[in-house]
Amino acid sequence: MNTQTHTREGGCTCGHVRYQVVSEPMIVHGCHCRGCQKNSGSAFAVNALFEADRVTVVSGTVEEIAVPTPSGTGQDITRCTKCKVAVWSNYNMGGLRKHIRFIRVGTLDDPDQFPPDVHIYTSSKQPWVILPSADRRVSEFYEFAETWSPASLERLSKIEATAGIKIS
Template sequence: MTVPVLPWTAGCRCGAVRLRITKPAMLTVACHCTGCQKMTGSAFSTSIMVPSDGVVVTGDTVRGGLREGMLHHEHCDACKSWVFTRFDPDPGFVNVRATMLDDATWYAPFAETFTSEALPWAKTGARWSFERFPAADEHPAVFAAFAAEAS
């Protein structure tokens, strides 16, 4: 995987929301859960886990998708593109939708989650697969493997 030099830039479809990413990805992920399928209108969502303090957002976002609970899916207020997801409480990262990157050609999911809900034909080639979300004790190994390959 050849990851471009930081900073990365990203934005919604109409350009009203812009992101500047200043810290390297912690992990790249595809989620196959039915919620992500419905929000993307596709077989899975694509995410780049970035340290929370490494994402600067300009423009107005509105919460969509799940409106309650720990997930806060942020959408452009103008075009309604799903741009990123924050968590409450903050686990130290933000999930930026990979397709929002101005240059997403390097993106490939390193891990995939909720394969138990995947459409039978949806294959990502991810190196790590989980039937649901990985357990907390599995996180260090996945992050370490990604860091080793991304460096």
């Protein structure tokens, strides 16, 4: 993960929605679950997790669409009101839904800077997707303490305190 902090920008395909993110991601997931495959129309989704208050819509309008998930808790996908491209999602994540944004890395102006820190739900990975041998991966989901950096765990702890929920 890149350790330099600065403002990054992204947006939808049509350019109506522009957003800014002010920080480094807490972690970047390459998610291979069937839900991400269906929602992205691809083999996996790459999401960078940021505190919600560090993500700002600069221009345009977005809409949240509730989508079911295998866990039953659902997710809220935030999309451009014009082109309908998904720019981020909010998952339940133990009750932290409104506190963490899963930015779709491909919507960032410079998506190359955020390769996955970990590949999750590789048990449902498409067999033709070959992961680099050095990449961290888990069959389903991971243990936070074993996967997140100490700095990211500290940020997560602050979110948990604000929400009054302990997930890690």
